Amino acid sequence: MEFGIEFVPRDLYWKTTYYAIQAEKCGFDYLWITDHFNNRNVYVSLGVVATYTDRIKFGPGVTNPYLVHPIVTAQAVCSLNEIAPGRVVCGIGVGDRTTLNMVNVTQSSPLATIRESVKIIREISSGSDVHHKGEIYNISGARFNFRVRSKIPIFIGAQGPKMLSLAAELGDGVLINASHPRDIENAKQFIHQGARTANRDPSEIEVAAYTSFSVAEDTKKATKAVLPVVAYIVAGCPEVILQRHGIPKKLSAEILDAISHEKWKEAFSKVTPEMIEAFSICGTPEQCIEKVSKLVRIGVTQFVAGSPIGSDMRRSIALIGQYILPSFR
Amino acid sequence: MIDIVLNSSNADNMPSDLAKTILYYWQRDQLATEIGLQRLLEAAMRLEPEKTISLVEELGLPELVVILRQSAKA
Numbered sequence: 391m392e393f394g395i396e397f398v399p400r401d402l403y404w405k406t407t408y409y410a411i412q413a414e415k416c417g418f419d420y421l422w423i424t425d426h427f428n429n430r431n432v433y434v435s436l437g438v439v440a441t442y443t444d445r446i447k448f449g450p451g452v453t454n455p456y457l458v459h460p461i462v463t464a465q466a467v468c469s470l471n472e473i474a475p476g477r478v479v480c481g482i483g484v485g486d487r488t489t490l491n492m493v494n495v496t497q498s499s500p501l502a503t504i505r506e507s508v509k510i511i512r513e514i515s516s517g518s519d520v521h522h523k524g525e526i527y528n529i530s531g532a533r534f535n536f537r538v539r540s541k542i543p544i545f546i547g548a549q550g551p552k553m554l555s556l557a558a559e560l561g562d563g564v565l566i567n568a569s570h571p572r573d574i575e576n577a578k579q580f581i582h583q584g585a586r587t588a589n590r591d592p593s594e595i596e597v598a599a600y601t602s603f604s605v606a607e608d609t610k611k612a613t614k615a616v617l618p619v620v621a622y623i624v625a626g627c628p629e630v631i632l633q634r635h636g637i638p639k640k641l642s643a644e645i646l647d648a649i650s651h652e653k654w655k656e657a658f659s660k661v662t663p664e665m666i667e668a669f670s671i672c673g674t675p676e677q678c679i680e681k682v683s684k685l686v687r688i689g690v691t692q693f694v695a696g697s698p699i700g701s702d703m704r705r706s707i708a709l710i711g712q713y714i715l716p717s718f719r
Numbered sequence: 720m721i722d723i724v725l726n727s728s729n730a731d732n733m734p735s736d737l738a739k740t741i742l743y744y745w746q747r748d749q750l751a752t753e754i755g756l757q758r759l760l761e762a763a764m765r766l767e768p769e770k771t772i773s774l775v776e777e778l779g780l781p782e783l784v785v786i787l788r789q790s791a792k793a
Contacts, residue, residue, distance in 0.1 A: 402738075408725065442742050
């Protein structure tokens with residue numbers, strides 16, 4: 391069982407790096423940094439992290455091919471791999487609709503876009519000349535003028551059935567955006583389906599649960615920190631997933647409406663304990679251990695503690711390192 | 720003291736070279752050494768002089784408090 395942590399580079403670079411060093415000291419295996427144009431650049435952030443860490447694996451979690459051409463993503467991760475050989479991974483997905491909307495970029499042909507992107511990244515990073523004529527990209531004879539020393543594992547961010555299957559077909563790992571065992575169980579059937587299509591053994595595919603996570607000494611504090619994140623998840627959640635957790639669509643629409651009118655208090659007051667249960671892992675270290683254990687039992691191979699981590703980042707990372715990680719090792 | 724630095728609302732005032740020095744010592748487990756603490760104290764005083772002086776007072780280091788007060792005035 392491996393553990394990952396997600397950072398959003400909203401903070402100053404030295405704070406993110408401070409927490410990255412702390413995460414490495416605590417025993418985390420992976421560090422994922424989100425890629426949104428309105429935060430600090432993911433590769434600049436990872437470059438600093440690469441310099442100040444020695445063991446932890448890291449990568450964009452996740453980048454998207456709509457704003458960054460896959461050839462540039464490959465260039466970035468392969469360059470990072472020179473600073474931290476063998477420690478770089480590449481997380482890729484269709485991106486966040488809200489931020490893409492801000493720049494009028496649509497997530498068109500998501501399956502073809504991800505399929506071709508993964509192929510291009512893999513080919514050029516293996517040192518080959520890339521000749522690609524696809525539905526989305528057209529590349530004639532691109533290659534790097536530098537050597538890539540080791541393979542860069544590619545993790546595909548997925549939530550819907552088709553993307554989950556594709557991720558299992560192509561990826562070294564799948565990053566499932568979910569926190570509840572029911573959603574992970576559901577995702578696993580599509581992962582198995584994708585693996586079968588590609589004649590792959592499902593056990594060779596890393597299955598990562600990319601969760602909304604919050605830990606604190608007391609449940610109330612942990613819950614308070616995760617509440618805004620859950621509100622956003624519920625607001626943007628597909629109906630089929632809401633139904634799976636017995637959450638009325640009407641309530642989700644009300645939260646979305648409150649958020650879009652910046653009525654934060656109203657939006658957050660509508661978040662119910664059922665929503666928190668469905669879309670986050672939060673509580674005391676003991677409570678979190680119990681919830682993570684359920685995910686391990688259904689075959690998750692990497693647990694990613696995603697945003698917000700906790701109200702006090704340094705304290706929360708320390709709690710994970712002191713109590714949660716040791717109980718799985 | 721690290722919490723004062725990390726949670727400061729004046730974090731933008733942290734000089735980049737000082738931040739990198741602190742990260743250097745943190746990576747090498749030397750933040751609690753004399754030189755590491757000096758740099759941390761320097762950062763804390765730049766960002767939150769009053770809070771830092773209060774903390775040093777709580778730690779029972781009156782001589783250092785006098786020095787820090789003087790440096791804060793300067």
